[in-house]
Amino acid sequence: MLRRAVAVELEATRELNKLLHSVETAYLNIVREVVEYAVKNNVTSANQLYELFYSKYRLEHQDLNSQLIIQAIRQASEIAKSFMERRRKGLVSKPYPEVRRVSIRFTEDAWSYDQFVKSVAPVRVELSLLGGRREVWLRLHKRFWQYWWRVLSGEARLASTLVVKRRLNKWYAIFAFELKPREEEPRSIVAFDINENTVAVGRIDIETTVSKVADWNKQYLTPQLYTIKTDFGRLARRYERVRNAIIERLKPGFTLPSGKYANITNTREFRKRVKRLRERVRKVGRVRHVANELTKTPAIIVTEELGNNPQEEMIDGIGKDELRHRIKQTPFKALEKAVEEKALERGSKIFHVSSYRNSRVCPIHFTKLERTDDWHTLKCPLGHYVDRDYASVMNMAWKITPESWTKGVWWNMKNLNKNMNWREYEGESNPMIPHPIVHHLHATLREFMASLEQSPAVLARGKPMNPARGANEGWARKPPRPLGRGGGQEVCK
Known part of the structure; x- marks a missing residue:
């Protein structure tokens, strides 16, 4: 319930x-x-x-x-x-x-x-x-x-x-x-990946994929790839500057006889000013906006298994304090729970798959992607470029397929990574993607552009009803x- x-x-x-x-x-x-x-x-x-x-x-x-x-x-x-x-x-x-x-x-x-x-x-x-x-x-x-x-x-x-x-x-x-919880017939398959400032989404329409429309027009087999702008990282960076400015303004009033300063963050004056920033209200509004966008229609929703505390795993090995703070302020679990609750309310089903190498493998050829000058853009050894966020959502969608060989090879790969021989599967093509639309998918992955229709603007401040x-x-x-x-x-x- x-x-x-x-x-x-x-x-x-x-x-x-x-x-x-x-x-x-x-x-x-x-x-x-x-x-x-x-x-x-x-x-x-x-x-x-x-x-x-x-x-x-x-x-x-x-x-x-x-x-x-x-x-x-x-x-x-x-x-x-x-x-x-x-x-x-x-x-x-x-x-x-x-x-x-x-x-x-x-x-x-x-x-x-x-x-x-x-x-x-x-x-x-x-x-x-x-x-x-x-x-x-x-x-x-x-x-x-x-x-x-x-x-x-x-x-x-x-x-x-x-x-x-x-x-x-x-x-x-x-x-x-x-x-x-409502029980509805799923109309699409939606895979999403949470990032610092965006949420990458891959949507596949079931009705047009399995019907005769797909035989008549192959373009409907191509997944819709777009991003939803959240700006959690930019929001954390902005409020960090504001809090530092407040601390500098209050420092003269909390100077100790030794010349040092007291811990201003524990003072009543600091908390009185910080509570007016409404940082939490803005985050809640954006989390609910994303959850509502992903569950507009009944769908099979796929996402990564984040674990109990994903931020701690992500900041492990990162020495830059600003980046560590931005990652800690990104509400990964809050967004996941909001999508789960909204999915149950609207008749959608949510599945969690392993996060192993989702963004490091080409979703078309299953080859390990190579790095480029751009952190978000990776190169497939077979000659095309892939956005790592879109590769992640595509690989998550392929992991739930019940009939293809990808389930036997990639399902629960987190526990099998020690025995995995990557060279054995390099160069193999994905049977879930028909070859005639591979070139069209190449162009889609290289665009890296979100359509304005599929990616509505996020309000600067979202208040609950x-x-x-x-x-x-x-x-x-x-x-x-x-x-x-x-x-x-x-x-x-």
């Missing part, structure tokens, strides 16, 4: 605003006290914390719904586990986590869940606040109605937990929808993570 969260603004009157603030204050105090006790005494079990604190807070907050007290204790347990795990890894320096804000979790018994799901067009909810239940009207928008139509048609289900949070003095109700940023609440964007990793968004390490 997939999970998607939608934030809807509440029409909060002055009286309702005071009640929500009172509930938030009580909820926050409970979370802070329980977190401090859990970290100090190394007690992270939610059941143990419930036995220790429920009776106490039930007497102190008699007007507060009991389910809210239980959820506050559970949320504190998640925050404590997350903090202690990060402390074991040496990622925090403070003795206790600073819980600055919380999201109030209303379970099925604390809001009108049954009445809400039975309605065809729900426009209001009832929340259990101080003194009883209060009716709250919703300011619904297009994104909510899109998912609600799926609920009515049986393609999705509304989660029973409702999250209410405050942002910029506005209150939002966050609904979590559990979606059923949800009014409240961070509305996913971690657990609501996808299936719940293992215990001990939740609550990270509510903590400042």
Whole structure:
């Protein structure tokens, strides 16, 4: 099951605003006290914390719904586990986590869940606040109605937990929808390769390839090769210059008596200025743009197996600090996960193949490519030039073919590279590409140009459709993570 969260603004009157603030204050105090006790005494079990604190807070907050007290204790347990795990890894320096804000979790018994799901067009909810239940009207928008139509048609289900949070003095109700993965007939085969500033894409249309149209016009057998501009590397370089300028501007105020400077990156003034740069928001917008572009139609999506931490493998042996920083800032795994989730939502299937020599072998003759003066352009020993990004996506596509001999030779080559004799296969032609279109493919690979129609422009700043940023609440964007990793968004390490 997939999970998607939608934030809807509440029409909060002055009286309702005071009640929500009172509930938030009580909820926050409970979370802070329980977190401090859990970290100090190394007690992270939610059941143990419930036995220790429920009776106490039930007497102190008699007007507060009991389910809210239980959820506050559970949320504190998640925050404590997350903090202690990060402390074991040496990622925090403070003795206790600073819980600055919380999201109030209303379970099925604390809001009108049954009445809400039975309605065809729900426009209001009832929340259990101080003194009883209060009716709250919703300011619904297009994104909510899109998912609600799926609920009515049986393609999705509304989660029973409702999250209410405050942002910029506005209150939002966050609904979590559990979606059923769609099953669609694939229309194309898409292979993509993630680079520093671009995403190389190779698309093969199945309908025109297997039908009589291919016999009538051979040009439809040629894969569509284009790139999607992301500029992750240029973005990292730009923000690095901005951060260095901020550090130089703040240096005079943090001079030590010895003449040296304090660590300015750990100061409040530096964090206050850096958080306005919106670097993460720009990256998220570009990641979602690429995921949406690759999954427009149901397809078989092929990509490389990146591993758990691809950046560490890529920077191994690189001595230039600027290049290492740019590689570390490229969101390889975030982009891969976004494509996987969007593919399941739209009926596509994604496959991972070995990354062994994808960009170093000619996709036509399977010969090892030779280097040239241009890093992106390689030369085949048989006399033509190949762009290494397009060679990578083509070789990934050939690795999933079930009938050709390339599967027996190239499939899982990462584990067979020690016994591979390259000279045995050099000069062999690829049976998946008919010979009459080889010359046409040569010209395509040499162009290295992305069509404007297939490569739409990327906005400088991409904002999610949800009014409240961070509305996913971690657990609501996808299936719940293992215990001990939740609550990270509510903590400042």
